[in-house]
Amino acid sequence: MKKTEFITGSFIALTLVVLLGVFFFQALFQPLYEGKVMPVDNVNLKNRLSLHYVLKNVHNASKYLASHGKSYFNNRELVPSRKITFGESKNFEEGSANEVTSIVVNYRGFDTLGEVTVLFISIIGLTMLIGGVVGKKLRQPSLIVRTGSRFLFPFILLFGIYIFIHGHLTPGGGFPGGAVIASGFLLLLLGLESYKFNTTASKIVESLAGLTFVSIGLVGLFAKNSFLANFIPTGTIGFLYSAGMVALIYIVIGIKVGAELSTGVAELKEGDEND
Amino acid sequence: MISAILFYSTAFVLFLIGLFGVLTRKNIIKILVSLSITETAVNLFLIAVGYIEGAKAPILTKTIGSISINSLKFVDPLPQALVLTAIVIGLGTTALSLTIAIKLYKNYKTLNITKMGGKK
Amino acid sequence: MIILLYLVILVLLMSAICAIFTKDLLVSVVALGVNSLIVSALFFLMHAPDVAITEAAIGAGLSTAIYVFAIRHTKRQEEK
Structure with a gap:
């Protein structure tokens, strides 16, 4: 392969990478939809599915979803949950501390x-x-x-x-x-x-x-x-x-x-x- | 307090460096190294998605005491569970691709991908 | 403290660039190991100790070793 070909290829690759980088970073700092900024710095676990994993009430959540339907997606906090205490709580959904x-x-x-x-x-x-x-x-x-x-x-x-x-x-x-x-x-x-x-x-x-x-x-x-x-x-x-x-x-x-x-x-x- | 934007930016830049390497390098082992860098960057990005400022590691201990719906002290554990297995799978695929690279070297006596293929 | 973190991230990016642009494959692989080690420290800062342990054992240990074995079976210098 000739040297000029290689330099042209590198230049095209660099252009592609820089364009992709601009695309990534504008997603990080600019409003995404309806004036809402991508929640990178104020994440709330209550808005995420992991809430049920953390509180260990996945079975309750699936039952709630089956009975209440779409209203579940507006407010995940309505699913009944228990308090988990280290060394005291017994017979949870599964009793792993990690x-x-x-x-x-x-x-x-x-x-x-x-x-x-x-x-x-x-x-x-x-x-x-x-x-x-x-x-x-x-x-x-x-x-x-x-x-x-x-x-x-x-x-x-x-x-x-x-x-x-x-x-x-x-x-x-x-x-x-x-x-x-x-x-x-x-x-x-x-x-x-x-x-x-x-x-x-x-x-x-x-x-x-x-x-x-x-x-x-x-x-x-x-x-x-x-x-x-x-x-x-x-x-x-x-x-x-x-x-x-x-x-x-x-x-x-x-x-x-x-x-x-x-x-x-x-x-x-x-x-x-x-x- | 460390902002999550710092980790996001690091992951993006690392991903772009790895992508540039994959696109321009001609040595096959160098391409695999670049691919490993890209993979690490994606893992970093996924963990950064679950990062919450001021929260603790998702392991219940005696000092943390108890958690309930009103006091969630943990970072998001779901991306961590995904990345944990992804790293191990990454090692398996890297080992397999390195084996193929060794076989290609034995066959063509070169690691340069532009000189491979066609007549020996 | 935050300045130290910026320095560490700078070393991380420099090691990635070094791994891609050096001519010696062994240097490239060692730079990749340094990269993985620093990333595992970042995982720990993001409160993911499980992932940090895995990345330290695999990225910096086993992965570097299999790359070195592969280079031993092939050629160390990158040809023109």
Whole structure:
């Protein structure tokens, strides 16, 4: 490709980007419709659907919508709700203290199952395509790296497990926990040159975790007439044994995501043992 | 207090930088890096949609005590739940696309997309 | 305090520009890791600790590692 062609292409791309930028920023600062400014700086949670997620009365809201119809959209505050107190409120819709966890696992559990499936398929594609690729040899790690990685690995694993077991109480959950576990395996792969990642074992663990996820959903289907319904009693909010099956599903997701990401990283690193 | 407009502007500028990279770069790994920057910018924008000034993280703790319809102390948790899974899916797709890039390099012995295709 | 935040955002944008315009792919990937780390700090400032943990573990850790592995299988310098 000639140089003038490249400069012309860059100029056209720059023009496009600047025009798009002007479009974005005028939406941020100018009135959108009927003199109303886009509410970027004075957001009220009462005007949003998330109100019911935060107050944990989604079932009440859907009943209210069915009986009252359109008047619901004018005022979402009319839906009856309860006060939630940490350490006291019992038997809520689901007793998870972390709102993000309750949305990911409970209200949108089927969506999460689909997302885990997407990750599974992308790692399968990686494993199929990477076969036969041989890379250059890595430099040998020093003594400090070898000893340090062997010493640190159990603690990283423990931290990952803590993150996904306490997903309904503290920040975290299955997806970050799995990522932390995978980064622990990455440290082993880089630090110990004699370490060989067992891909078969990781695939078995991953498949069993996926199977457990679906069977928990099926138990919910038979017990409560809805796939992935919460069939375990949700205890007092804020305790470790609360939130019913949320903790159970997050443990399964953590193991599954950890095994998948570790397999992906190990397969991409592969190649230096052959030459 | 940090205004949400600052985060919106950062996300927009980051998105435009990534878009410019996708449009003009010729190295395939550079294109994937630009795509990752764009993805990060979109995640930043989605979190900024849920940001409320003066609110707290959406986790009920002992210090927060209780919430009710008249005292909502949280930021919007719904965008956070979406972005949480989107980041992990992003890593999966990035790994898959990097594998395809490696295979293309083995086939054509180049990373430049203008020299790929046609006769070897 | 707010000036520090402006500086951090400036570093974020500079790292994104560096990741796109440098000729060395390894420099580009490390700049991408810095970008992800700063974005995870911004997530924490926006009261999203769950997303901040995920972005720090994936964007700055695993993502950088898989890019480096891919560069090891291919070529480090961007050709003309």
